[in-house]
Amino acid sequence: MNLHCKWILYTLTAFDADDVFGIIKESVEGTMGGNIFQQNRVDQWTSNVVELCLSQLSKLGKPFKYIVTCIIMQRNGAGLQTASSCFWDDTTDGSCTFKWENESMHCIVTVFGLAI
């Protein structure tokens, strides 16, 4: 198989991080844009963000399984670090992380896509 064919096959079957980035961005900004951190609403926001992302991802119709995680943290000067380690097939699987913040909170959404 020549290099050009391999490249086409790769783009059709591998995890497309740019597409996914756009989906996450819309979900987060739609759910949380313009809001202030409120303890009693955080549950609802995290659920909304994750569910919105997941429904858009499943509409893409690709043969992938998805894991979406969302962390919302109040801004008060504390530090936060996320790390992930994955055992998968590098040619087809991938992940995408999106960081968002406003004056009162931080939001980090990570999507892992694993090919079937």
Add this chain to the structure above:
Amino acid sequence: MEGAQSGGNTYLIRPNYQHKFKPSVVKECIRDILREQLSGVLYDPDDIPVLSRSLADCIKGKLKDVGFDRYKLVVQVVIGEQRGEGVRMAARCFWDADTDNYAQDIFMNDSLFCVAAAFGIYYY
């Protein structure tokens, strides 16, 4: 994954009970590793990136040793400083509920908190 391909197809679409991703076993593994590596550790912005990365690799290595053949593993570790802030973490998955599963554990001390989640995805 190369082993399954080079050894020929096995056409298994469901794991045996023994080889299933068992959340309770995985949770124990995660708990032991977090307790061992984070007891008495203080939050230090310079060390934490390296520590969280090594924790994730350690958990993944331990899970590979436990022997979940044909499972792809995703381990996510979140470490934050304890300053009284509010934090919420949620995850949703689009997968095959018969074969795939996850386990998570939380470790807290006075200076930091740590959430570790391990997801196991069956490779058909």
